[in-house]
Amino acid sequence: MLHELTLEGHGVRLVPLAVEHAEALARFVDDRVWAGMTxxxxxxxxxxxxxxxxxxxTPGRYAFAVLADGExxxxxxxxxxxxxMxxxxxxxxxxxxxxxxxxxxxxxxxxxMSHAYGTWDVARVAYRVEARNARSIAAVTKLGARPEGRLRGHRVAADGTRQDSLYFSVLADEWPDVRARLEARLAGDRADGARTSVLxxxxxxxxxxxxxASAVHDLLVARDLPHAVVEGDALDLAHPAPWEHGVAAANLADVWRRYRSLGHRRLVYTNTVSVLQADLLAAAVGDRPHVTSVLLTASDGVAxxxxxRREQGESYDAHVTRSDAAAGRLEAAAGDDVHRMATDGRTPAEIATEVVALAGW
Structure with missing residues (x-):
């Protein structure tokens, strides 16, 4: 569907997608970028x-190339x-x-959405996301779109498996609040000094x-530095486990929005695989945060x-199995941008001092 619609503002320009854009798109499209597509x-x-x-x-589709700084x-x-309709x-x-x-x-x-509601006067804007695509779920939830439900076996994924789709929407009477949230995010993004720093x-x-993390908290309190500590495991601790719905990232977005409104700009976030999810967590936090990733390591015996000290019987055995598996995965998958820090034979206060220095706090 060819169209002549161009939208511009807030540092981006949307122009009709054309074959001429393929070369620029090909420079960055890879498996990570294409995740969740069919x-x-x-x-x-x-x-x-x-x-x-x-x-x-494709009929009924207005496709755009997104430009920022002319690129x-x-x-x-x-x-x-x-x-x-x-x-x-x-x-x-x-x-x-x-x-x-x-x-x-x-x-x-x-x-x-400004064009959809303001020019076309629509009543509903919807977002459809593959149920496994945690990044997109977090991004749509952060917009303020409301979850509507799951369509089971709704799509065939690129790997040939049938996958569920999750639907989200914004109705016309909800648009003013969603618009205000987006404008506030963009205003905060322009204030570089207000960017979040995530550890x-x-x-x-x-x-x-x-x-x-507790020792980091004590150290920052002693220095009177505003901050918040969030235990990632507590953000989606439920049964059945809702990880595929991106609940943890969505909850983090909500929690951090409230802390930001109080003036906080430093976030300490703990989770086993947090250092492998820096992009997802940064998207949830918003405002192009400065991220410092620290992978704590421990020998099998010390772990x-x-x-x-805290687990017994079958619970202990299960934790050991998961811990060993996580250690191997983390060591293999954590990139060079992740700071590895051994904890054997060191006090939490010593490690906290080093961690805070890495974050530049």
């Missing part, structure tokens, strides 16, 4: 030309547009990882995450000794 990851300029061609040939940094679309969906969205957690996504959503503390069970 098609296989397009690789190379020719494959992106096919993606653009599909977008342009193509992504694509997004209106689709399933039915102005007679006053409804549409926003999706087919992907961005260069360099702009994840920046002003780009909230600015695009503000422009798109992620990860590690296997028995590495000392909670103990070190077991610490676990034995």
């Amino acid at each position: 098609s296989a990851t397009p690789r190379g300029v020719a494959a992106l030309r096919d993606v653009v061609g599909t977008a342009l040939s 193509v940094v992504g694509s997004t679309s209106f689709y399933d547009v039915d102005l007679t 006053g409804r549409l969906e926003i999706g087919h969205t992907y961005y260069d990882p360099r702009v994840w957690g920046t002003h780009v996504n909230p600015a695009c959503k503000l422009l798109l 992620l503390i990860g590690g296997r069970s028995g590495a000392g995450k909670s103990t070190v 077991r000794e610490r676990l034995r």
Whole structure:
């Protein structure tokens, strides 16, 4: 569907998607960027030309290239547009990882929804997300879109499996509040000095995450530095475990919004795999946060000794098994940007002092 609609503001420009944009899109599209799509990851300029061609040939879809500072940094679309019924969906969205957690996504959503409600006078804007796509779930929830339910077996994923879709929406009478939230996020993003500083503390069970976070808290209190400590495990501690719904990231977004409103800018976040989820957590926090990732390590013997102090019987055995598995995964997957810090034979206060220095606090 060819169109001539251009939207501009808040540091981004949305222009009609064209084949000429394929080369720029191909520079950053990879498996991580394409996660949650129903098609296989397009690789190379020719494959992106096919993606653009599909977008342009789909009825009811207004596809855009997203520009920031004159550079193509992504694509997004209106689709399933039915102005007679006053409804549409926003999706087919992907961005260069360099702009994840920046002003780009909230600015695009503000422009798109402002046009949908203000010019087309729609009654409903919907977002459809694959149930496994925690990043997108967190981003849509942070917008203020309301969850509506799950469509089981609704789509065929790129790997050939049937997956559920989660639906979210914003109705016209909810739009003023959603718009205000987006405008506030963008205003905060422009104030660079107000950016959040996040300290992620990860590690296997028995590495000392909670103990070190408590010591960091004591140290910052002694220095009278405003901050908040959030135990990630508590954000989605439920049964059945709701991890696939992105509840932890959505809850973090809500919790941190309240702390920010009180003037807090330093966040200490603990979770076993937090250092592997820096992008997702940064998106939940918003405002292009400065992130310091610290992976606490402990030898098998020390981890077991610490676990034995708090777990017994079958619970102890289960924790040891999970701890060993997590240690291997973390060591293999944590990148060079993650600071590894051994905790064997060291006091929590010593580690806290070093961790706070890494964060620049």
